[in-house]
Structure formats: structure tokens, C-alpha cells
Amino acid sequence: MDLDYIEDLDYTADNETENDTSTVRTVIFSSSQPRTLTHVLVAVNIIISVVGLGGNSLVIWICGCKMKRTVITTWYISLAISDFLFCAILPLEVFYMITSHWPFGLALCKLTSSALFLNMYSSVFLLVLISMDRCLMISFPVWSHNHRTVRKAFGAVLFMWLLSALLTVPSLIFRQTRVHGTVTECYTGYMGQSRHRAVVLTRFICGFLIPFLMIVFCSSVLSFKLNRLTMRSTKPYKVMAALILTFFFCWVPYHTFILLELDLNSQSLEVLQTGLKVGTTLAAANSFISPVLYIFIGNDFKKTLKRSLTSRIEEAMAEDFRTGGLNHSRSKSMEVIHNQIKPLT
Known part of the structure; x- marks a missing residue:
């Protein structure tokens, strides 16, 4: 899981030489975080992993084995698989948070760094698909009845996964390991602030801003149409609305601090470090909220x-x-x- 904490970054600031790549890291470590916060975040991440694995396994079992295969269950199974994979990788990152030592090798360093962003992209793209699907069902019921099939939904999900994997490639490229004495670090080496800025802006625009604007548009159309119709049940739309809202509130803090981090000279490094850690934990929490929403709504x-x-x-x-x-x-x-x-x- 690529937390993109400031202490993990390995790039040169504008006024630094190319050989002095550890200045930012040294400054950050000089003001260490309260251990209480670390303990709380570790406990929360353990809960996220345990509940997320159990809850998403339940969703996959119910939607995949016990319910009739429909377009909607195809969306939700894909969302549950995305969350399950992330929760399965999360214990490795929890171990790293506790020990500050990465004994798992370069391959797993790259894999865990990519898990969060693969989950982010796949989740938000699936929410876009769900929103568009609901919008088309209400706006063009006849067309939807004739063209809305499980096979086409599966094709859309496959394309979504390929696009998510493509956008996650920078995490695989820039995540590296290095040894300091007996301690091995798993860090992000952008090798230049311009690359760091490009990756951050791409994640924000492609993984949050554009998808969220599309979701807001579809939700607005859907709300307008529903107000003019007499619906027998609005439960499916409540689930969709809850999924969208939780994604928004879980990811906004992370993207906010990541964007602030682009201008280190104007920000408090300690505040940014704390904000990124808390924001990343909130983003991880999105992976276990979906099953709770299905059960209660x-x-x-x-x-x-x-x-x-x-x-x-x-x-x-x-x-x-x-x-x-x-x-x-x-x-x-x-x-x-x-x-x-x-x-x-």
C-alpha cells in the first residue's frame, strides 16, 4: 500500500542537489509522531483488515452463490473483490507500521504500494458504472431492458480493471527498497519533484475529480427523474447514494493532504505527516464499509x-x-x- 507519507518520499527539493536526497526524510524524522497516534492507526487498520476480509467474503459468497446473477450483483461482486484484495494485503503494511522494517522483498513492496491505488481506481470506476447504470435504467427504461445484460456488464468490469491496473503502474515503477544497517525501507523514489507532481495530479484528476463529477451528474439526473416517478422501493438507490458518500468522505482527506504536500515549503511538515497518515487510514476504511451498507440498507x-x-x-x-x-x-x-x-x- 503506497501511503505516500512524506517520510517515504525520496525526491530532491528545488533548492537541493541531486546527491542530497535524504534531507526531507531527515527533517521529518527529527520530529517524530506521537506513539499514541501510531498505536491507534495500527489498531484501526487491523480492524479494517479483519472486518473487511470477513465482510467482503460474505458479499462475494451471497452475491456470487446465493443470488441470481444480474447486472447489479456483477457490480457489487467486483467492488467486493477489489476491497477484499486490498484487505488481504493490508496486514503487511500494518507490520511495517509497527516495526519500520520491510523484510518481504522488493516484489511485495511494489505490490502493497499498488494495492491502495488499485482499490481506489477500481472502486470509483465501479461507482461510476453503477451510477450510469441506474441513470440509464430510469431515463431510458426500454433501451435498458433490451441492451442491459450481464455479459455486457462483465465486459465493462473487465475494461475497468484493465484501466485501473494501467493507472496503478506508477506505483509499481517508483516503489523501491533500500537497506540502512539492519533495517530495510520500502519507500517511494520519484527521483524528481516533477514526476512526483505528475503522479499526484494524475491520481487526483483520474481517480477522484473526473469520476466524482460524473457521479454527481448521474446522481442529479437520477434524483430529478425519481422525483417525477412513483417508485415501489428506493432501497437500491439508497445503497448507491451511501456508497458514493462514503467514498467521498473517505478519500477527500487523503487527496487534500497529498495536494498540500506538493508545496512543502509553505506547509507544516508535522501537520502534513499526521494528515497523510490519518487520511490514508480513512481511505483504507472505505474497503470494509461497503459490506456494512449492504447488510443494513x-x-x-x-x-x-x-x-x-x-x-x-x-x-x-x-x-x-x-x-x-x-x-x-x-x-x-x-x-x-x-x-x-x-x-x-
């Missing part, structure tokens, strides 16, 4: 989850009765109950 998801869990419990109870030596008729009745419930899942 999504009606279809809640009903399917409840039916699936009920089926599992009935199956376990039936197994207990069968292995407990009860008579054949009692076991047979439990099998009938189980067979009646199973089709509901």
Missing part, C-alpha cells in the same frame, strides 16, 4: 443472507439428529424440512 441482501444462514442452521441440526441415534421417522422428517427450506436459498 440492502433489503435483498439481508433476506438472502437470512435465508442462507437459516438453511445452514437447519442443515446442522438435521445432522445432529441423524448422528444422535434418533429413530428413522424423526430423521426422515428433518430431511423433509431441510429439503423444503433449501430451495429458498
Whole structure:
């Protein structure tokens, strides 16, 4: 995960020589962060990883195995896979936060540095697809009915993943490792402030500004159309709105401090360091919020989850009765109950 903390940057400032690449790092380390903040951020990241892995696994299982494959479930499965992959990589970064030592090698350094931004791009692009899909469904219902297919949705998701991977390439290129005595660092070596500025602005414009403007436009059209229609249920649109709002609030602090970081001479380095760490943790939190929203807001998801869990419990109870030596008729009745419930899942 490329946190882009100031202490990880390895570029020369405008008034520095090319050989003095550690000046900024030295200045930052001279005013170390309170350990309390580090402990809090470590604890929060551990919670994000555990809850995110469990929650997104549940979403993938429910939407992929228990619900009918539709365009909407295709979007949400892809979003859950993106969040799951990030949460699976996060423990490596938590270890680095605790020890300040990277023993996992260059390949994993590059991989973890790219995970956050791959998640950022794929998440926001999926939110754009969801917003456009909902907007087209309301604005052009006949056309959507004839052309909106799971196969086309899968193709759009595949293109989204390819575009996200392409935009994540700078993280793979500039992330490096170096050894200081017994300690190995995993850092971002832009080798020039112009490259640093180009990468940051590209991430902000392509990964936040343009997608968010598209989402706002689609949401405005959708809101206008819904006000003129009598909808049987607005639950799907509440889920979409909640996903968009959480993405916005999770990522705005990160992008704000990253943009401020471009002008180090005018900013407080300690404030920037603290802001980037907190902002990155908030951005990571976006990966476990989606499953919570599905459970508490999504009606279809809640009903399917409840039916699936009920089926599992009935199956376990039936197994207990069968292995407990009860008579054949009692076991047979439990099998009938189980067979009646199973089709509901």
C-alpha cells in the first residue's frame, strides 16, 4: 500500500542537489509522531483488515452463490473483490507500521504500494458504472431492458480493471527498497519533484475529480427523474447514494493532504505527516464499509443472507439428529424440512 507519507518520499527539493536526497526524510524524522497516534492507526487498520476480509467474503459468497446473477450483483461482486484484495494485503503494511522494517522483498513492496491505488481506481470506476447504470435504467427504461445484460456488464468490469491496473503502474515503477544497517525501507523514489507532481495530479484528476463529477451528474439526473416517478422501493438507490458518500468522505482527506504536500515549503511538515497518515487510514476504511451498507440498507441482501444462514442452521441440526441415534421417522422428517427450506436459498 503506497501511503505516500512524506517520510517515504525520496525526491530532491528545488533548492537541493541531486546527491542530497535524504534531507526531507531527515527533517521529518527529527520530529517524530506521537506513539499514541501510531498505536491507534495500527489498531484501526487491523480492524479494517479483519472486518473487511470477513465482510467482503460474505458479499462475494451471497452475491456470487446465493443470488441470481444480474447486472447489479456483477457490480457489487467486483467492488467486493477489489476491497477484499486490498484487505488481504493490508496486514503487511500494518507490520511495517509497527516495526519500520520491510523484510518481504522488493516484489511485495511494489505490490502493497499498488494495492491502495488499485482499490481506489477500481472502486470509483465501479461507482461510476453503477451510477450510469441506474441513470440509464430510469431515463431510458426500454433501451435498458433490451441492451442491459450481464455479459455486457462483465465486459465493462473487465475494461475497468484493465484501466485501473494501467493507472496503478506508477506505483509499481517508483516503489523501491533500500537497506540502512539492519533495517530495510520500502519507500517511494520519484527521483524528481516533477514526476512526483505528475503522479499526484494524475491520481487526483483520474481517480477522484473526473469520476466524482460524473457521479454527481448521474446522481442529479437520477434524483430529478425519481422525483417525477412513483417508485415501489428506493432501497437500491439508497445503497448507491451511501456508497458514493462514503467514498467521498473517505478519500477527500487523503487527496487534500497529498495536494498540500506538493508545496512543502509553505506547509507544516508535522501537520502534513499526521494528515497523510490519518487520511490514508480513512481511505483504507472505505474497503470494509461497503459490506456494512449492504447488510443494513440492502433489503435483498439481508433476506438472502437470512435465508442462507437459516438453511445452514437447519442443515446442522438435521445432522445432529441423524448422528444422535434418533429413530428413522424423526430423521426422515428433518430431511423433509431441510429439503423444503433449501430451495429458498
